[in-house]
Amino acid sequence: MKAVTAIDQLAESYDLVVVGAGPAGLSAAARAAELGVGVLLVDENPAPGGQIYRAVTTTPVSDRDVLGADYWRGAEIVARFERSQASYAGSCTLWSIGPDAAVPEGGGFEIGLSLDGRARLIGARQLILATGAQERPFPIPGWTLPGVMTAGAAQIALKSAAIVPAGRTVIAGCGPLLYLLAGQLAAAGAEIVAVLDTTPRSNWLKAAAALPDFLRSPYLAKGLKLMAKARRSLRFVGGVTGLAAEGADKLATVQVERGGSVETIACDTLLLHQGVIPSVNLSNAAGCTHDFDTVQHCWVPRLDDWLSSSEPGIAIAGDGAGIGGAESAALRGEVAALGAAHRLGRLDASERDRAAAPLRAELARALRGRRFLDLLYKPAPQFLAPRRDETIICRCEEVTAGQVRDTAVRLGVTGPNQMKAFLRCGMGPCQGRLCGPTVVELIAEANGTTPAEVGYYRLRPPVKPITLAELAALPQSEAAVKAVVR
Amino acid sequence: MFRSMRDAKAGARLSFTFDGRPLTGREGDTVTASLLANGVTACRETPVSGVPRAPYCLMGVCFDCLIVIDGIGNRQGCLVPLREGMRIETQHGRRQPEEMRG
Structure with a gap:
């Protein structure tokens, strides 16, 4: 790996630019680089790992049991990337994707990057977007009060800074992460006074049809262990139908409705979570077509077997391609890399297909049982x-x-x-x-x-804020100057 | 509010100020993590109604952690690593014309 620490260290152009250093982006960049492709991996975070393997190489958490074996598996993915010839720009934000005026349509892109307060436009022949997922918005009265955060935020704070909420903490919502986080925070010494489950009881019936696959899935054993652990040691409240955070300038209580009854719980921190959805801002702004997935209940980019989007030259891997989890993200990253390497002329079709076959088999196994989780943890209408x-x-x-x-x-x-x-x-x-x-x-x-x-918002670049000074300092091409000079 | 967990690896300490108050944070932490660890509950007042707001997602998505760092506003504190001597300030509402001239 070649570390890029200043914007002027970037090359004028790369064969492939991968956006996002989670399992999908790291695996895509490593695989492509192993095939001889000139790769740049850009990520806005200071260290590789994405959210799931956040700070896996730098975490100050010393007790390995707190974060669990699944987390530490990320170290191997980072290590493989570090052994590759790919370039890596951390703390680097990609804010625009546009066509490269110098090449015929679909032949390449001009991307806008910003690092340490300075911006640049560089070329990319192929792009793989691995920008992952974000937590699904969980709008309840009072969710803007200081003291209310996402469950993911608490997990990020734990992984990257070894800090845990001080005082009385309530975790509320639905989805597998809820149990995982409850277990991790409890192990790290947080005082969790209640776990409030908003999973609609009727979801169990809807999910039942997908149960056989789930019973053979890798999720099962893991999920049961997490749930059993959380339920054994924590106060667990099911069937929650309404939530409101209350307080003057900061959170003081959470009001919990269960059918007709209302309970008020005093707390200092409320952690909300109702699943994750693909981050579509970049792919949307790049012009990729998205469809509404009714099972996962979110927008997902329209992709082919090689994870190529509707925009030629842009592939999307990882949870940004539809929620599948860390294991599938890494596999999708490799599949997307093979596709990109083929389009760049590094692999012929038969080599590409041969290399992808075992990945596809693994992917099918990793995704088995996903449908059950999607159906079971679809949020109740009043929380959407x-x-x-x-x-x-x-x-x-x-x-x-x-x-x-x-x-x-x-x-x-x-x-x-x-x-x-x-x-x-x-x-x-x-x-x-x-x-x-x-x-x-x-x-x-x-x-x-x-x-x-x-439909959804029509998003446009810049997809991340940059300063006017950064924009103004960009070198102007002759065509760009002519476009505004009368 | 947050606190350090037991047995966390100690890192080098960095000095910084928050609204003029001298504080220290762990090298390697982001600005937002350092503030949370110091018990800071709100980092800004909103431009619309002026109510206090605190970091929400810690992953660069929500923009609720916006803060003034070394005189530059609208920085995403959750993405900026803490540096020695940083001057961090609460972001008050929307920017005023007189601030722009300075």
Whole structure:
């Protein structure tokens, strides 16, 4: 691995640029580099690993049991990447993907990167986006109060800084991560006063059809162990139908509804989680087509067998291609790398197919049982489209569920881009990452239609903020100057 | 609020200030992690209603950890590694024209 620590150390162009240093990006970059492809891996975090293997090479957590064996497996993925000839730019943000004006369409890209306050435009013949997942927004009244965080945030704090919530901590929501985090935080010494499960009881019936596959899946043993451990040692409350965080300037209590009964729990930290969804901001801004996946209940990019998107030259691997977990992410990264190497002329079709066959078999095994989890942990409707009007759904612009519902009905707004024009939801710094899914859900509900029909925000670069100074300091091509000079 | 777990590997300590208050953090931590470890609950006041806000996702997605670092606002504290001598300040609402001129 060749470390790039300053923006001027980057080459003018690379055969392949991989975005994101989680299991998918690391595996894609390593595999492609092993095949002789000139690779640059860029990642906005200071160290490789992504979120699942966050800080695996640098974590200050010394007791290996706290994070578990699955976490430490990430060290091998990082080590393989480090042995490769790929270049690696950490703390480097990719903010735009555009066509390379110098080559025919589909022949390459011009990408905008920023590192340590300086920006550059460089070339990439092929791209693999491995930007992973984000937690699904969990809009409840009071979720903007200091003291309320995502469960993933607490896990990141634990992995990267060995810090745990101080004081009374409540974990709420649904999905496998909830149990994993509860176990990890408890092992790290946090005081978890309750785990509130919002999994709708009716989901068990819907998921039952997918049970046979799950029973043969690698998830089963792991999942049962996690659940048993969490349930044995922690207060576990099932059947939660409503949540609200309350407090003046910071969280003081969480109000828990279960059917008709209401309980108030005093706490210092509330950790929310209802599953993860692909991060689509970059692929959306790059023009890739996305479809609404009704089982995973989220937007996923439309991909072929080589994980190539609708935009020639852009492939998408890892959880950004649809949620599959860490093991499948690494495998998808390798498949995408083989596809890119073939398009770059490094592998002929038969070599590519031969190399992919064992990966595909592994992938099928790794994904077996996923459908059961997707069906079981699909969030309840009231946590996707909040019932209480005062619930903030756009955290940046402080737009409420009531405003979105009212605007959808009264003004006949049918899509999120129109809603943005009326209410500014999605126009703050997060660029819709935390409100997009909820806005779509609320519009669909108000108009009696589906998220698939409502569509999603049309996103545009820059997908991450850069300063005007960085933009202004970019070298201008002759064509760019001519475009604005009269 | 957060605290260090037992048996965490000690790292080199870095000095920084938060709203003028001298604090220390572990080398290798991000700005946001260092503030959380020091018991700081809010890092900014929102531009719309002015209420206090704290980091939410710690993975670069939510932009709730926006903060002023060495005089430059709107930095994502969860992505910026802490450096010796950093001057970190609460971000108050939206920027005012007089701040721009300075």
